[in-house]
Amino acid sequence: MAWNEPGKDKDPWGGRGGNDGPPDLDEAFKKLQDKLNGMFGGGGSSANNRGSSNGSFGIILVVAAVIIALIYGFSGIYTVDAKERAVVLRLGVFQETMGEGLHWSAPIFTQVFKVNVTGERQYPSKGLMLTQDESIVELPITVQWNVGDVKAYVLNVSDPETSLKHATDSALRHVVGSTELEQVLSEGRAKMAAEVKLRLQTYLDNYQAGIQIINVNIQQAQPPEEVRAAFDDVIKAKEDETRLKNQAESYSNQIIPESRGKAQRLIEEAEAYKSEVVSRAEGESARFENLLAEYKRAPEVTRRRMYIDTIESVMTRSSKVMVDVDNNSMLYLPLDKMTKQLPPPVNDETVERSQMDVEMSKPVVRRETR
Numbered sequence: 019m020a021w022n023e024p025g026k027d028k029d030p031w032g033g034r035g036g037n038d039g040p041p042d043l044d045e046a047f048k049k050l051q052d053k054l055n056g057m058f059g060g061g062g063s064s065a066n067n068r069g070s071s072n073g074s075f076g077i078i079l080v081v082a083a084v085i086i087a088l089i090y091g092f093s094g095i096y097t098v099d100a101k102e103r104a105v106v107l108r109l110g111v112f113q114e115t116m117g118e119g120l121h122w123s124a125p126i127f128t129q130v131f132k133v134n135v136t137g138e139r140q141y142p143s144k145g146l147m148l149t150q151d152e153s154i155v156e157l158p159i160t161v162q163w164n165v166g167d168v169k170a171y172v173l174n175v176s177d178p179e180t181s182l183k184h185a186t187d188s189a190l191r192h193v194v195g196s197t198e199l200e201q202v203l204s205e206g207r208a209k210m211a212a213e214v215k216l217r218l219q220t221y222l223d224n225y226q227a228g229i230q231i232i233n234v235n236i237q238q239a240q241p242p243e244e245v246r247a248a249f250d251d252v253i254k255a256k257e258d259e260t261r262l263k264n265q266a267e268s269y270s271n272q273i274i275p276e277s278r279g280k281a282q283r284l285i286e287e288a289e290a291y292k293s294e295v296v297s298r299a300e301g302e303s304a305r306f307e308n309l310l311a312e313y314k315r316a317p318e319v320t321r322r323r324m325y326i327d328t329i330e331s332v333m334t335r336s337s338k339v340m341v342d343v344d345n346n347s348m349l350y351l352p353l354d355k356m357t358k359q360l361p362p363p364v365n366d367e368t369v370e371r372s373q374m375d376v377e378m379s380k381p382v383v384r385r386e387t388r
Contacts (some may be wrong), residue, residue, distance in 0.1 A: 094125045101136040103168040115169060131172045135165045138232060141182060146242070147191055153199040156240045161186055161218070162232040170228030178227045185225070189217040203253065207236045 097120050098104045104116040107129040116130075123130055144158040163182065165171045175181050193213045197206060215234040222229045241249035313320040 090125060091122075094122045094128070096121055096123065096130055096132075098132060101134055102132050103135050105131045105133070105169055105172045107131070112169065112173060133165055133168050133171060135168055138162050138164050141179070141186065143183065143186055143190070145187070147194045149194055149199045149202055150196055151198050154242055155194070155199060155202055156242065157190070157194060157202065158237045158239075159186070159190055159214070160235045160237070162235070163229050164232060165228055166230030167228035170226050172228075174226045174228065178229055181225055181227055182222065182229055185218055185221040186214075189214050189221060192217060200256070202239050203241075203249070204256070207239070211236045 096104070098116055098118050100118045102118065104121070106113040106116060106123055108124075109127055110129075113128070139162070141161040141163065142158070143161070144156065146154055146156050149155055161182070171178055193210050194202060197210060200206075202210070211234045214236070215231055218234065219231045222231070240246070309320070
């Protein structure tokens with residue numbers, strides 16, 4: 019049922035029914051003020067207008083103070099992530115370093131700087147530099163780093179990343195300036211990267227920047243565009259030189275052992291020939307002494323025997339056949355087959371000596387033919 023239905027005496031706002039009009043908002047507001055003044059020690063509903071005005075102002079101040087306090091308290095709450103650390107300054111003075119979690123600090127009086135200390139960051143750089151042999155080269159580089167000391171990173175250097183860039187350029191130019199172009203363009207990059215990392219970390223430690231260098235990557239160096247074709251030719255020539263050196267070393271490793279083996283074989287053959295010649299000379303000397311003794315005993319027999327042995331050794335190597343024509347009996351001999359089965363020619367001296375050695379070892383009886 020509506021509040022303004024006929025027959026009703028009051029409306030929901032406490033006013034009279036009929037044609038009295040809308041409820042008196044000022045009166046309702048005054049009643050509320052009286053209740054609040056009673057709660058906070060203010061005058062009652064019978065206070066004068068001045069007291070009522072003072073009470074309203076006090077309530078407003080209290081409410082405003084409560085609201086400001088709540089805003090101030092909530093604005094000091096902050097959260098530090100697991101990968102971050104927070105540096106807290108109170109009135110510009112370092113207070114503490116906060117770890118992960120929910121924290122509160124007094125606003126206005128306290129400053130909080132949150133820094134990512136676990137994530138790796140990269141700084142790429144590239145520029146023209148002068149090598150030790152006064153050649154210009156374009157060298158790109160990438161520096162990987164993170165924050166090692168969060169307090170030093172926030173407080174000691176106003177702009178740590180700018181300091182890192184300047185220190186990187188200085189360290190790289192110093193290393194490149196003490197390296198020849200051949201090393202910069204080829205296999206010397208790894209050594210240069212290690213030297214740049216060490217020098218750069220030394221610079222940052224002297225600055226107390228709180229930055230930790232993780233790695234330094236020096237990419238492929240490039241000559242200036244104006245002389246790039248000539249540099250490419252030089253690089254190809256050096257690659258050909260390296261390839262030919264490897265081939266020469268491979269051939270050397272193959273031929274040297276073979277040559278050493280052949281030399282060793284020749285040495286061993288020479289030693290064997292030496293032993294053979296010495297032994298043969300000793301044998302001939304001993305044979306000659308034995309033969310001399312026999313010759314002294316029977317000179318004529320020994321001389322004839324030597325003659326017969328020599329003729330025998332010569333005729334055994336001859337393809338001719340001698341037949342006694344005085345003898346009427348002829349024997350058929352397979353001369354063609356006999357000549358084919360003759361042994362190959364040997365040294366006369368060797369045959370003579372061998373035959374004489376055999377004859378000296380056993381007596382031989384021969385019949386003279388007249």
